[in-house]
Amino acid sequence: DAKTTQPPSMDCAEGRAANLPCNHSTISGNEYVYWYRQIHSQGPQYIIHGLKNNETNEMASLIITEDRKSSTLILPHATLRDTAVYYCIVGGSNDYKLSFGAGTTVTVRA
Amino acid sequence: ETGVTQSPTHLIKTRGQQVTLRCSSQSGHNTVSWYQQALGQGPQFIFQYYREEENGRGNFPPRFSGLQFPNYSSELNVNALELDDSALYLCASSSIDTSSYEQYFGPGTRLTVT
Numbered sequence: 001d002a003k004t005t006q007p008p009s010m011d012c013a014e015g016r017a018a019n020l021p022c023n024h025s026t027i028s029g030n031e032y033v034y035w036y037r038q039i040h041s042q043g044p045q046y047i048i049h050g051l052k053n054n055e056t057n058e059m060a061s062l063i064i065t066e067d068r069k070s071s072t073l074i075l076p077h078a079t080l081r082d083t084a085v086y087y088c089i090v091g092g093s094n095d096y097k098l099s100f101g102a103g104t105t106v107t108v109r110a
Numbered sequence: 111e112t113g114v115t116q117s118p119t120h121l122i123k124t125r126g127q128q129v130t131l132r133c134s135s136q137s138g139h140n141t142v143s144w145y146q147q148a149l150g151q152g153p154q155f156i157f158q159y160y161r162e163e164e165n166g167r168g169n170f171p172p173r174f175s176g177l178q179f180p181n182y183s184s185e186l187n188v189n190a191l192e193l194d195d196s197a198l199y200l201c202a203s204s205s206i207d208t209s210s211y212e213q214y215f216g217p218g219t220r221l222t223v224t
Contacts, residue, residue, distance in 0.1 A: 041217075102151065
């Protein structure tokens with residue numbers, strides 16, 4: 001019962017920005033948007049989260065629309081090591097149950 | 111800072127058997143969650159432990175049970191194994207007291223039930 005919709009896959013050229021969309025039209029006012037990624041044969045890795053404002057850290061940027069019904073994760077300069085499944089998750093600030101959907105398989109090509 | 115570790119890495123069991131999987135939380139974390147990830151799917155929440163008590167449970171039957179120890183390490187026990195229990199089992203630690211949004215996942219235990 002994932003609350004998000006993501007494209008199943010996307011390709012990206014190495015060195016270019018990767019823009020990963022996510023729809024979460026039923027998000028409630030106190031729910032955050034979290035992004036995790038899972039590189040093959042590893043556990044998921046936290047990337048970034050946000051509530052209303054755009055966020056940036058050393059890994060990525062998160063752009064959330066004003067109505068909060070969708071967001072975009074931006075990997076500014078994709079490398080081959082960024083090839084992974086990216087999960088967009090919606091949840092409360094103390095909601096430690098992460099509801100993973102199928103995610104987006106991102107393939108970065110040289 | 112020690113990361114989340116899990117043991118064993120791989121395990122093969124026979125249908126009907128019981129299995130125990132282990133997880134050591136990241137230093138400073140007091141909450142551990144367990145997830146099941148079937149091949150080609152996203153992880154599914156099994157349950158969470160905080161202060162040695164179950165703090166939330168997903169849609170898994172009672173034959174999935176767990177423990178959290180005073181040092182915050184944890185075990186996942188599965189009784190009466192079924193073929194569909196074959197999956198990657200992930201544990202994740204976090205610190206509920208600091209309201210950290212990040213859950214730190216271990217590398218997982220790959221369980222195969224034959």
